[in-house]
Every structure is written in structure tokens, then in C-alpha cells.
Amino acid sequence: MSYTSLISYFILFIVLELVYFKIADRFNIIDKPNHRSSHTRVTIRGGGVIFPLSVLAYAILHGFENVYFVIGLMAISTISFLDDILTLNNKIRLGIHLTSVLLLFFQWDLFSISWYWILAALIFVIATINAYNFMDGINGITGGYSLLTIITLYYINEKVTRFTSSELLLVVGLALLVFNFFNFRTKAKCFAGDVGSVSIAFIIVFFIGELILTTQNLSYILLLLVYGTDTAFTVLFRKIRRENIFEAHRSHFYQYLSNQLGYAHILVSCIYISAQLLINILLLRIAVTDILSACCLLALCIAFYLFIRFKLEGFKKLLTPNAS
Incomplete structure (x- = not known):
């Protein structure tokens, strides 16, 4: 991709984001702090709309490559954006999510393999989307973490093994740069919203799925290990404490660091x-x-995470029902 194309995309994404800010301000699409928030200021919600728009822009200019993926992305992004604004029926939302995932599976040509791999892929996709949604709670974490993942995937595509379009990776990376300019700061101009966290999760899952299918190497799931570990053990601890895991909460480790210990959002994200x-x-x-080696890396990271978390939060707080 030429420098002119990159600059053009970058300018386009800045313009789209600024236009969205005007629309959000006009229609009061804002995020007000509540009892489970990690922020204290009224902020524009849905700034992550730039992620699906970036893929759509690329698709329009390149003859709609990966058409099933693009349709699935636009469907799941649209329903997530509406969920940011309205209170949608869970059955409708889940139905669209499932349809989008099935479209993603068509893109991967997954229905030609054994059913248990399809089930494993379904668990991976749904878990990743939910993890991203859960983890999107402080300034910089979604944009910064996702940008690192896209950069790593670009490096793999260029230096290790070709599995997808480097141009598309660059376009998504530019959208993340624009979003981070407005979000990766002490006083964020906007939050990703459900449309941002869900869509970027869907995009990253698509790339990682392409990588795994090309290389037949499941180790690349570790590219999402930090998010996966925090989400999985937070759910486990809540289950042990006999809490309703479907209710809103502030139990993630990153929330403990920012809310209880008072660490700056940007520091926790970093x-x-x-x-x-x-x-x-x-x-x-x-x-x-x-x-x-991959299994050892996984075990070592989990052990370190648990050691730090139990050290800082304590066994009682993490494992005892109704502990303060």
C-alpha cells in the first residue's frame, strides 16, 4: 500500500470520527458514570464505530473481498450500535450475533471440517467477543491492546507466514490509531462503546482464525492471553462467590487496579x-x-497472574461470598 493511500485512509478516518462526534453530541449518545463505571466524566459513547467503517471502506475499494466476513461484521456492529443507544431484546441481539458468527464460519470454510472443531471455534469466537466487551472499561485499554495485536499480526503476515491481506491489517491499524488519539488519554474524548469493543473483537478473531487455519497452529490463541486470563478467572471467582455472572460488576483485575488502588487508567492500560x-x-x-513451550508459557503466565492477584486482592476478597 502506498504512502498516499495510507494518508488518505488516515484522513478519512479522522473525518469520520469527527463527524460521528457531532452526531453523538446532537443525539446525546453519551456515557454517564454509574456505580460500576471506572470513569467520572460524561463522555461520548460509540467512538469505536470507526472500526467497522474502516473495514467497510477497504471492502468498497477492493471489490468486497471476504464478503461473508464484511456482512457479518456490519450486522454485529449495527446491532451493537443500536444496543449502545436503545435497550434491545436479548433474543434479537443474540440472534444477530449468532448469524454473524455463522457468516464468519462460512468465510473460513469451516463447515467442511469435523463438528467438534466447529464447536471449539464457536466457543473461541463468542468468548473473545465477550472478553473484549468485559475488558472495555478504562481509557486506552481496548484501543491500545487491539493495536498491539494488529501490529503483531502484521509482523507475522510479513515476516513469518502469509495468511491475510497486509493492506487490510494496515487499514484497521490506522483506524485504531485514530481512535487511540481520542481515547488513549487521561480525559478521553470518547469511549469505544459496544459497537467498538464487539466489532474490533470480531475483526481480530477473523484475523487470528485465518492465521490458525493457515498454519494449523493453535498456539496463536496466546495473542489474546492477557484478556483471556483476566476474563476467565474473573468469571471463575464470581462463580465461586456465588454471584450472578451475567450482572454488571467491577470485579476484573484492571478495575481493581484503577478503582481500589487508584492507578491511573493509562498506567493500567500500559x-x-x-x-x-x-x-x-x-x-x-x-x-x-x-x-x-506454548503450554509452558500459558501455565507460567496464568501462575504469575494468580500470584499477583491473590497477593494484592487477597484470598478472602476473591473467594468468599459477600466479602467486602
Whole structure:
């Protein structure tokens, strides 16, 4: 992709984001702080709309490559945007989500393989989308973490193995740069909203799925290890405490760091991004070609996460029902 094209995309995404800010301000699409929020200011919600729009712009200019993926992305993004504004029926929302995932599976040509791999893929996709939605709670974390993932995928595509379009990766990366300019700051201009967290999760899942199917290497799931670990163990701890895991909460470790310990949002986001960066480096250097090394990396990271979390929060708070 030429520098002129990159600059053109970048300018387009800035313009689209600024236009959206005007629309959001006009129609009062804002996020007001509540008891489970990690922020204290009224802020524009839905700034992550730039993510699906970036893919749509690329698709229009390139003859709608990966058409099933694009249709699925636009469907899940639209329903998520409406969910940001309105209170939608859960059956409708879940129906659109499932339809989008099935379209993604058609894009991957997944229905030609054994049913248990399809089930595993369904769990992976749904879990990743939910994890992204859960983790989108402080400034910079969604945009920064996703940008790191896209950069890593671009490196793999260029230096390790070709599995997708480098141009599309660059376009998504530019959209993330624009979003981060407005979100990765102490006082964010906008939040991603459901439309942002769900759509970027869908996009990243598409790329990682392409990578795994091309290489037949499941180790690349570790590119999402930090988000996966925090989400999985937070749900587990809530289940142990006999809490309703479907209710809104502030139980994630990143929320404890920012809310209880008072760490700045940007600092917590940088901690999470740096941890995933280290994992990505180790994965590409020593673990990607050796399943045993990948398993050791997984076990080591989980053990370190649990040690730090129990050290800071304590066993009682994490494991005891109604503990303060």
C-alpha cells in the first residue's frame, strides 16, 4: 500500500470520527458514570464505530473481498450500535450475533471440517467477543491492546507466514490509531462503546482464525492471553462467590487496579499492553513452533497472574461470598 493511500485512509478516518462526534453530541449518545463505571466524566459513547467503517471502506475499494466476513461484521456492529443507544431484546441481539458468527464460519470454510472443531471455534469466537466487551472499561485499554495485536499480526503476515491481506491489517491499524488519539488519554474524548469493543473483537478473531487455519497452529490463541486470563478467572471467582455472572460488576483485575488502588487508567492500560507484548515476543521467539513451550508459557503466565492477584486482592476478597 502506498504512502498516499495510507494518508488518505488516515484522513478519512479522522473525518469520520469527527463527524460521528457531532452526531453523538446532537443525539446525546453519551456515557454517564454509574456505580460500576471506572470513569467520572460524561463522555461520548460509540467512538469505536470507526472500526467497522474502516473495514467497510477497504471492502468498497477492493471489490468486497471476504464478503461473508464484511456482512457479518456490519450486522454485529449495527446491532451493537443500536444496543449502545436503545435497550434491545436479548433474543434479537443474540440472534444477530449468532448469524454473524455463522457468516464468519462460512468465510473460513469451516463447515467442511469435523463438528467438534466447529464447536471449539464457536466457543473461541463468542468468548473473545465477550472478553473484549468485559475488558472495555478504562481509557486506552481496548484501543491500545487491539493495536498491539494488529501490529503483531502484521509482523507475522510479513515476516513469518502469509495468511491475510497486509493492506487490510494496515487499514484497521490506522483506524485504531485514530481512535487511540481520542481515547488513549487521561480525559478521553470518547469511549469505544459496544459497537467498538464487539466489532474490533470480531475483526481480530477473523484475523487470528485465518492465521490458525493457515498454519494449523493453535498456539496463536496466546495473542489474546492477557484478556483471556483476566476474563476467565474473573468469571471463575464470581462463580465461586456465588454471584450472578451475567450482572454488571467491577470485579476484573484492571478495575481493581484503577478503582481500589487508584492507578491511573493509562498506567493500567500500559501494564496490560506491556504484559501482552512480552507474551507475543516469547510466543514468536520460542513457543510458536513447539506446543510444549506454548503450554509452558500459558501455565507460567496464568501462575504469575494468580500470584499477583491473590497477593494484592487477597484470598478472602476473591473467594468468599459477600466479602467486602
